[in-house]
Amino acid sequence: MKFQAIQGEGWLLTKAEQLINWGRSRSPWPFPYGTACCGIELMCALASSYDMARFGAERVAFTPRQCDVLIEAGTITKKMVPVLKRIYDQMAEPKWVIAVGACACTGGVFRTYSTHQGIGSIIPVDVYVPGCPPRPEGILYALLKLIDKIEADHPLYKQRPKIVEALEAGNEP
Amino acid sequence: MADWQIDLIKVVFIWTWALLIAVVMTWVERRASAMMQDRVGPNRAGPFGLLQPLADGIKLFTKEDIIPKRARKILFILGPPLFAIPAFSTYAVVPFGDKIVIGGKEIILQVSDVNIGFLYILALSAIAVYGMVIGGWASNSKYSILGGLRATAQLISYEIPMGLALLTIVLLYGTFSLREIVLQQQGTFLGVLPNWGFFKQPLGFIIFLVAAYAEANRVPFDLPECESELVTGYHTEYGSMRLGLYLFGEYVNLGTLAAVTVSLFFGGWGLPYIDMSKFLGPISYGIASFLVFFVKQAFFLFLFVWVRWTVPRFRYDQLMGLGWKALIPLGLINLFITALLVQLTV
Numbered sequence: 001m002k003f004q005a006i007q008g009e010g011w012l013l014t015k016a017e018q019l020i021n022w023g024r025s026r027s028p029w030p031f032p033y034g035t036a037c038c039g040i041e042l043m044c045a046l047a048s049s050y051d052m053a054r055f056g057a058e059r060v061a062f063t064p065r066q067c068d069v070l071i072e073a074g075t076i077t078k079k080m081v082p083v084l085k086r087i088y089d090q091m092a093e094p095k096w097v098i099a100v101g102a103c104a105c106t107g108g109v110f111r112t113y114s115t116h117q118g119i120g121s122i123i124p125v126d127v128y129v130p131g132c133p134p135r136p137e138g139i140l141y142a143l144l145k146l147i148d149k150i151e152a153d154h155p156l157y158k159q160r161p162k163i164v165e166a167l168e169a170g171n172e173p
Numbered sequence: 174m175a176d177w178q179i180d181l182i183k184v185v186f187i188w189t190w191a192l193l194i195a196v197v198m199t200w201v202e203r204r205a206s207a208m209m210q211d212r213v214g215p216n217r218a219g220p221f222g223l224l225q226p227l228a229d230g231i232k233l234f235t236k237e238d239i240i241p242k243r244a245r246k247i248l249f250i251l252g253p254p255l256f257a258i259p260a261f262s263t264y265a266v267v268p269f270g271d272k273i274v275i276g277g278k279e280i281i282l283q284v285s286d287v288n289i290g291f292l293y294i295l296a297l298s299a300i301a302v303y304g305m306v307i308g309g310w311a312s313n314s315k316y317s318i319l320g321g322l323r324a325t326a327q328l329i330s331y332e333i334p335m336g337l338a339l340l341t342i343v344l345l346y347g348t349f350s351l352r353e354i355v356l357q358q359q360g361t362f363l364g365v366l367p368n369w370g371f372f373k374q375p376l377g378f379i380i381f382l383v384a385a386y387a388e389a390n391r392v393p394f395d396l397p398e399c400e401s402e403l404v405t406g407y408h409t410e411y412g413s414m415r416l417g418l419y420l421f422g423e424y425v426n427l428g429t430l431a432a433v434t435v436s437l438f439f440g441g442w443g444l445p446y447i448d449m450s451k452f453l454g455p456i457s458y459g460i461a462s463f464l465v466f467f468v469k470q471a472f473f474l475f476l477f478v479w480v481r482w483t484v485p486r487f488r489y490d491q492l493m494g495l496g497w498k499a500l501i502p503l504g505l506i507n508l509f510i511t512a513l514l515v516q517l518t519v
Contacts, residue, residue, distance in 0.1 A: 023231025026218040051212040056225060058203060058215060063316075063404045065239055065412035068232070092412040093237040155235065 017156050024068070024094065025150040027056040028143070031067035033087065036074030038101035038133040045136035055143055064090040069146065070123075071139075075103035076116045088123040094155065098142050099125045102132040183284050187264050194474070195424035196226045202478050209482045233417040241313065241410050248311035253415045256304025257422030259297040263429040266290040268352045269466050270442050271450070273459025282442075282459060283352055290351040291339055294433060295332070298388055301426070302328045305390075305397060308419070309407035320406025323489065324397035327387055330496040331394075335384035337504030341377040341511040342370055342437055355441030359448070367445035370438040376507045378438045380500055385430045387496070390423065392481040396489055431473035435466060442466040 030052070034042050046052050046060065061067055064087050076084055088097070099119055102108035105128045107117035119125060126149060127142040154161065200215075200223060207214025215222035240249055270282030287293060302325055309321020346354045354370075362368040371378050387394040398406030408419045435441060442462035443449075449465075450458050487495070 020231060020235050022218075023228045024235070026215075026225070026228035027232045048211040051207070051214075053203065053207060053215055054213050055217050056215050056222075056228060061405050062400060063409045065410055066405065066408075066416055068236075092239050094235075 013156055017154060020155045021151050021153055024153075024155070025147045028069045028096070028146065028150070029059050029061065029067050030057050031062070031064055031070045031087075031091070032060055032073070033070055033084070034073045035076065035080065036101070036103060038073035038104070041133045041136055042071060042073045042100060042139060045139040050136040050140060052140060052143060055147060057143060064088075065092055067091060068095060069143075070095065070097045071100060072097060072104045072119055072125075073100035073133075073139075075108070075110055076119050076122075077114050078116055079114075081116050081122055084119065085122055094153075096126045096146055096150070097123055098127045098129065098139075098146060100129045100139055100142070101134060102130060104128075105130060108132060179278075179280055180284070183280075183282075184265075187267075187269065187284055188261070190269075191261055191264050191425055191428055194428040194470075195421055198424045198427060198474060198478075199226045199229070199420070201475070202481070205475070205478045206482045230417065233414045236413040238413045238415070239410075243313045244410065245311040245313065248307050249410075250415075252304055252308030252311060253411070253418035253422070254304075255307060256301055257418050257425065259301045259304075260422050260425040260429055263294055263297050264432070266293050266351055267429070267432045268355050268436055268441055269432070270459055270463035274455035280459075281352070282463060286350060286352045288348075288350045291343060291349045295336060295339065298335075299328075299332060301422075304419075304422070305407045308411065309397075312407075312410035314410050316404045316409045317407050320397045320403050320409070323403075324390070324407055327390075327394065327396055327492060327496075330493060331384045331387035331500075334380050334496065334500035334504045335388065337501070337508055338374075338377045338381035338384065339437070341374055341508050344508070344511050344515050345370070345373055351436050351441075355436050355443065358440040359443045361446065367440060369440045369445070374438070374507075374511070376503065377511075380504050380507065381438070382434065383495075383500060385434065386477070386480065387492075389426050389430055389477070391427070391477055393484045393487050394492060395486060396492055399486060401486075427474060427477050428470070431470045431477070432466075434473050435469040439469050441469075 030046075032039065032042055032046075034040075044050060046057075052058075057069070059066075064070075068091075070088060070091060072084065088095070097119075099105050103110060103115070104119050107115050109132070111117070116122070120128075127145050129138050129142045131138055203225065204214040204222065206212075215225040218224040218228040240246055265284040266287055268281075268283040268286070272279055272281050274280070305324040305328075306321040309317040309319075309324065312318070342354065343349060346357050348354060348357075358368050358370060360368045362372060366372045390397055396406075397403075398408065403409070408416055411419060442465050444465055449461050453461055
């Protein structure tokens with residue numbers, strides 16, 4: 001076996017990855033991009049009795065450089081598309097996106113000339129939350145799903161699953 | 174042990190202590206704000222969310238480090254350390270305990286008892302302005318530069334009332350050394366009150382406290398980074414650990430200001446009415462004096478958090494008006510009266 005060392009998951013690498021994932025999943029600072037009524041639900045999810053801060057999603061800042069999770073809550077009109085794209089590009093890696101509400105997911109009821117039909121065609125979305133608007137529980141559930149996704153991530157060695165797969169199939173990576 | 178070894182131990186101790194206070198303060202602030210707003214606050218990282226600062230640190234360290242293309246690169250990198258280092262350095266003159274006797278050697282619990290401790294504190298707090306204004310200027314962004322300019326105007330304005338309040342203390346005790354001032358605050362005054370700067374200089378204390386909140390950029394004076402107008406002010410373009418250093422430096426600054434307040438106005442490590450050195454052993458006395466100092470400092474640290482989540486922000490012209498039209502005249506009158514009283518009584 002020529003590539004045996006790479007097949008097993010190295011102890012140091014996996015522990016470091018676990019540590020990084022632990023840190024990232026416990027402080028996903030949100031960037032609130034509320035453009036419509038879903039923004040109100042987002043505020044509610046941040047305020048008392050729902051309190052997103054329990055999961056470390058605190059320090060809401062309006063500068064994309066300092067945030068991890070872009071929470072896009074509301075309708076995106078065609079004029080707003082370049083702005084959203086630019087905000088996403090300005091965020092520092094690693095970054096995640098939650099699309100809150102029917103408008104952000106698919107355009108919702110606004111099947112008109114002015115509304116963009118779902119932000120999935122502009123920026124990569126990690127979690128979609130359906131509803132018009134979704135309840136704060138829905139937003140919290142999306143955040144929990146995102147935390148699960150972050151914890152399953154491989155921040156140090158993104159290519160590893162691909163290489164392991166190739167090795168298992170008997171090919172050289 | 175040689176003298177330099179003792180000094181090294183003291184430096185390492187005070188450094189760790191300053192770091193620990195800053196780390197714990199980020200947790201205290203988030204939990205206390207949650208308590209005041211009827212929320213729970215971060216509780217997923219470790220027991221009671223105590224490891225939340227660690228999680229934030231790991232995340233900030235492993236985030237992409239963005240330096241904007243149009244930014245002045247060298248100055249952009251220089252900004253955060255220039256802000257954080259003076260905050261740490263001020264701890265060098267703070268007397269965090271009386272003295273401890275180990276092996277027949279008397280060790281003063283202060284990194285260096287310089288005879289210009291006051292001027293050192295004022296000079297270093299003035300240097301911290303550069304960290305903000307350089308960070309704001311080098312980012313080449315409109316929000317950053319406005320935040321940086323506001324920081325300059327605000328901090329320079331509030332240096333003056335702070336200096337005036339400190340001068341009254343110098344007049345009262347006749348020395349620039351912080352340890353000397355704390356030693357003179359032991360015992361009682363007028364037979365009833367503890368011999369604290371607070372009871373001798375109540376107006377000076379209020380002026381100093383207000384100026385300290387402005388110096389630390391805390392609500393109600395957090396104009397350089399007010400979220401509602403300037404995104405996040407001077408550190409808008411900063412991400413990753415550079416931002417972490419700015420946030421961290423702010424909490425170190427709070428610790429410093431609380432320590433200075435305690436040693437100038439609240440008798441430092443001394444308990445009122447009780448002389449601990451009479452019934453405690455030499456080592457336990459040193460530890461007890463440090464703990465007393467720490468409790469007093471912790472109260473002022475909590476006061477910073479308490480005020481932040483209670484009081485709304487000032488408008489910018491109100492802030493400047495308060496500084497120039499209220500605090501500076503008050504400080505001058507206070508200085509004049511103190512000088513008169515000192516001249517008449519001595």
